[in-house]
Amino acid sequence: xxxxxxxxxxxxxxxxxxxxxxxxxxxxxxxxxxxxxxxxxxxxxxxxxxxxxxxxxxxxxxxxxxxxxxxxxxxxxxxxxxxxxxxxxxxxxxxxxxxxxxxxxxxxxxxxxxxxxxxxxxxxxxxxxxxxxxxxxxxxxxxxxxxxxxxxxxxxxxxxxxxxxxxxxxxxxxxxxxxxxxxxxxxxxxxxxxxxxxxxxxxxxxxxxxxxxxxxxxxxxxxxxxxxxxxxxxxxxxxxxxxxxxxxxxxxxxxxxxxxxxxxxxxxxxxxxxxxxxxxxxxxxxxxxxxxxxxxxxxxxxxxxxxxxxxxxxxxxxxxxxxxxxxxxxxxxxxxxxxxxxxxxxxxxxxxxxxxxxxxxxxxxxxxxxxxxxxxxxxxxxxxxxxxxxxxxxxxxxxxxxxxxxxxxxxxxxxxxxxx
Amino acid sequence: xxxxxxxxxxxxxxxxxxxxxxxxxxxxxxxxxxxxxxxxxxxxxxxxxxxxxxxxxxxxxxxxxxxxxxxxxxxxxxxxxxxxxxxxxxxxxxxxxxxxxxxxxxxxxxxxxxxxxxxxxxxxxxxxxxxxxxxxxxxxxxxxxxxxxxxxxxxxxxxxxxxxxxxxxxxxxxxxxxxxxxxxxxxxxxxxxxxxxxxxxxxxxxxxxxxxxxxxxxxxxxxxxxxxxxxxxxxxxxxxx
Numbered sequence: 001x002x003x004x005x006x007x008x009x010x011x012x013x014x015x016x017x018x019x020x021x022x023x024x025x026x027x028x029x030x031x032x033x034x035x036x037x038x039x040x041x042x043x044x045x046x047x048x049x050x051x052x053x054x055x056x057x058x059x060x061x062x063x064x065x066x067x068x069x070x071x072x073x074x075x076x077x078x079x080x081x082x083x084x085x086x087x088x089x090x091x092x093x094x095x096x097x098x099x100x101x102x103x104x105x106x107x108x109x110x111x112x113x114x115x116x117x118x119x120x121x122x123x124x125x126x127x128x129x130x131x132x133x134x135x136x137x138x139x140x141x142x143x144x145x146x147x148x149x150x151x152x153x154x155x156x157x158x159x160x161x162x163x164x165x166x167x168x169x170x171x172x173x174x175x176x177x178x179x180x181x182x183x184x185x186x187x188x189x190x191x192x193x194x195x196x197x198x199x200x201x202x203x204x205x206x207x208x209x210x211x212x213x214x215x216x217x218x219x220x221x222x223x224x225x226x227x228x229x230x231x232x233x234x235x236x237x238x239x240x241x242x243x244x245x246x247x248x249x250x251x252x253x254x255x256x257x258x259x260x261x262x263x264x265x266x267x268x269x270x271x272x273x274x275x276x277x278x279x280x281x282x283x284x285x286x287x288x289x290x291x292x293x294x295x296x297x298x299x300x301x302x303x304x305x306x307x308x309x310x311x312x313x314x315x316x317x318x319x320x321x322x323x324x325x326x327x328x329x330x331x332x333x334x335x336x337x338x339x340x341x342x343x344x345x346x347x348x349x350x351x352x353x354x355x356x357x358x359x360x361x362x363x364x365x366x367x368x369x370x371x372x373x374x375x376x377x378x379x380x381x382x383x384x385x386x387x388x389x390x391x392x393x394x395x396x397x398x399x400x401x402x403x404x405x406x407x408x409x410x411x412x413x414x415x416x417x418x419x420x
Numbered sequence: 421x422x423x424x425x426x427x428x429x430x431x432x433x434x435x436x437x438x439x440x441x442x443x444x445x446x447x448x449x450x451x452x453x454x455x456x457x458x459x460x461x462x463x464x465x466x467x468x469x470x471x472x473x474x475x476x477x478x479x480x481x482x483x484x485x486x487x488x489x490x491x492x493x494x495x496x497x498x499x500x501x502x503x504x505x506x507x508x509x510x511x512x513x514x515x516x517x518x519x520x521x522x523x524x525x526x527x528x529x530x531x532x533x534x535x536x537x538x539x540x541x542x543x544x545x546x547x548x549x550x551x552x553x554x555x556x557x558x559x560x561x562x563x564x565x566x567x568x569x570x571x572x573x574x575x576x577x578x579x580x581x582x583x584x585x586x587x588x589x590x591x592x593x594x595x596x597x598x599x600x601x602x603x604x605x606x607x608x609x610x611x612x613x614x615x616x617x618x619x620x621x622x623x624x625x626x627x628x629x630x631x632x633x634x635x636x637x638x639x640x641x642x643x644x645x646x647x648x649x650x651x652x653x654x655x656x657x658x659x660x661x
Binding site: 005008009012013016017308309311312313314315316317318319320321322409410412413414417 | 498499513526527529531532575
């Protein structure tokens with residue numbers, strides 16, 4: 001098999017039949033190249049979108065209160081449902097819930113520091129909101145349990161607020177007035193995945209106390225411990241039932257209490273991506289089949305074209321095995337090398353694309369404070385898949401060459417010689 | 421060297437069967453220079469192909485160098501062809517993408533001789549047929565006579581016992597034909613059996629033994645001494661033609 005002479009003979013044949021070699025090689029290289037591009041593009045799209053999703057915790061859930069729309073236990077509809085701190089304690093310990101944060105809305109929200117002022121949102125929260133909304137701390141710290149317990153007047157400023165009020169000066173420890181009440185700046189943060197950072201966070205208990213909220217809460221942000229739609233729905237139902245029992249409303253009443261689970265959306269979207277993946281695979285396999293047919297076709301023609309040569313070789317003493325070996329080795333070698341070239345070109349193109357995408361991502365990230373917008377990331381292909389595809393084409397080429405080569409090697413040399 | 425006993429051969433195409441050889445008995449000894457003659461369709465090429473194990477036969481027996489050639493595996497036939505016989509064809513049958521030297525060296529490739537050595541031997545044989553300076557030329561760059569001389573060098577390189585030539589001069593003009601015949605005669609002088617098929621009387625008359633085929637049977641065998649007679653008959657045939 002690894003007889004140098006045989007390879008020299010094959011190389012000599014290839015060198016002198018460039019067109020034939022090129023055509024065989026091209027169909028293989030093209031097939032692999034297209035497959036790499038298809039799969040890479042699919043992966044890139046999938047990666048880009050899932051990255052966008054990951055900006056908030058994917059398992060986040062929100063609850064908000066409203067007015068009942070269904071009469072319940074003898075009570076009229078249109079009754080207002082109010083969440084309180086007691087609900088926070090219930091939710092916190094409910095099975096399947098990881099992080100919980102309540103919010104009390106405060107109006108107005110005029111922020112001022114020295115002579116600088118502006119209108120921003122002050123969000124009251126528990127420390128867990130940091131995990132639910134993937135808030136990044138740039139400086140200092142987030143709201144902590146001590147703030148909650150001691151109803152401290154602490155505030156965590158969004159980066160945009162900090163930039164507007166402080167313009168680069170040291171802010172930690174300074175006092176900012178929110179609706180004319182001084183709050184001590186304890187941290188500076190960025191919204192996870194957001195491009196605007198115009199929210200300020202203050203401890204929920206402080207909010208309630210300072211802005212006359214008593215023990216009232218308006219909504220909850222949670223993260224749940226679920227991996228499937230079913231689990232997510234089960235937890236959502238459990239939350240609804242528990243709160244419905246406490247506040248005496250129908251658990252199915254969406255207007256008494258609204259709820260939204262992000263995980264359900266994420267899973268739905270991932271399903272779409274699975275479908276796109278399958279679609280890409282179907283096209284990819286189609287491309288491969290086209291490649292296989294192309295290679296087979298060319299091999300058939302090659303053997304036909306070489307019938308007379310085979311006759312000559314047999315007349316001067318070539319055994320059938322050596323004839324088959326010559327054709328097969330040539331086919332395998334061409335398809336392997338061409339497949340490799342296709343692989344390298346495809347990978348190269350996708351890596352180049354990746355480079356450009358990353359550059360754009362960085363550029364957009366720079367203008368948006370670290371969070372780039374992109375729908376397309378890391379468009380690369382699993383090397384194992386690419387290798388198997390190449391191997392498939394090589395084997396197909398070998399089989400397509402073997403059948404006619406065997407037939408040609410079997411016929412009487414005189415018949416092969418007559419072939420023109 | 422060669423012994424044929426009642427050899428039959430038919431070609432079957434669809435429902436038609438063409439009985440080409442209808443019982444050939446023939447003995448050819450080592451070192452003979454034989455020509456097989458006959459009109460087209462007389463079966464002379466078929467006979468040569470069977471002798472050269474390029475084709476099989478249906479009935480009878482054929483002994484080549486003492487061993488029976490019948491229902492032989494392609495592998496064994498290939499080895500016999502490689503070691504025992506050399507071929508020269510009317511249409512040269514050189515491999516078009518190989519140069520003269522590589523074409524000549526090819527039989528040695530199938531004997532497992534390494535490239536360097538076989539190319540050197542090929543050059544020697546090209547020198548013998550006077551084409552050493554054409555060693556690196558492709559067949560398409562050569563004249564018919566040159567191509568045939570390359571083919572002869574190729575048939576000789578494996579040092580065969582028999583050379584089979586099917587109309588070796590058929591595609592050549594008269595003077596080139598005579599050159600080729602001179603080479604074949606030299607080969608025969610070296611002790612190699614040469615069997616050629618031709619329909620040209622002047623070519624046949626240069627050999628020592630003429631086997632005339634007619635309708636698939638041997639019509640007559642003219643031996644060396646009777647060549648004069650043959651010339652006479654040849655003239656007579658020309659008259660009737």
